[in-house]
Amino acid sequence: SAVISQKPSRDICQRGTSLTIQCQVDSQVTMMFWYRQQPGQSLTLIATANQGSEATYESGFVIDKFPISRPNLTFSTLTVSNMSPEDSSIYLCSVVYRSSGGNNEQFFGPGTRLTVL
């Protein structure tokens, strides 16, 4: 399976500031995704980030609020801009990777727990 790491693992931030979350994968992957998991809720897809193209955002998410970079096939960043307490969530990076069984599987990073005061 693909091994995904995220930095930071958690952070507490003041409203109005911005935080950039890093996602590093131990293998080259084409498709990377960013999800948000609000407290007690399910996962919601923020955007799909493919190397060499602009990120594709889901309804309700905009680039100005959640700018994404994808400089190469193993790395991506998600910035949460001008934060408010409503942005307090777990942010997860995810990739599609061909597993040892030969099938494409979707793997998730450990998440970044963000608290905005």
Added chain:
Amino acid sequence: AQSVAQPEDQVNVAEGNPLTVKCTYSVSGNPYLFWYVQYPNRGLQFLLKYITGDNLVKGSYGFEAEFNKSQTSFHLKKPSALVSDSALYFCAVRVLSGGYNKLIFGAGTRLAVHP
């Protein structure tokens, strides 16, 4: 709209008893269905998936799931629960949208296995 429903917020079961975590789906075409587990302070881990073929799918940690097309269900099961199975379980369906395959998740079901 394509969606996944997990009707139970929480499932309680005694250790050693069989467990079932329910999932129903609404998609157009043939569904690609998944189960993931989330342990406290950890990311999601893939358990199993149904793409095609045998309706009974076996996955990690002794879990299995049964695809039922007529009932549009994909319930997660395990013959004998362990306390260590206590976690948050998510059912998901893969859909094609905007040129990409994306996972749509259910709300999650918290499984509590009691000694």
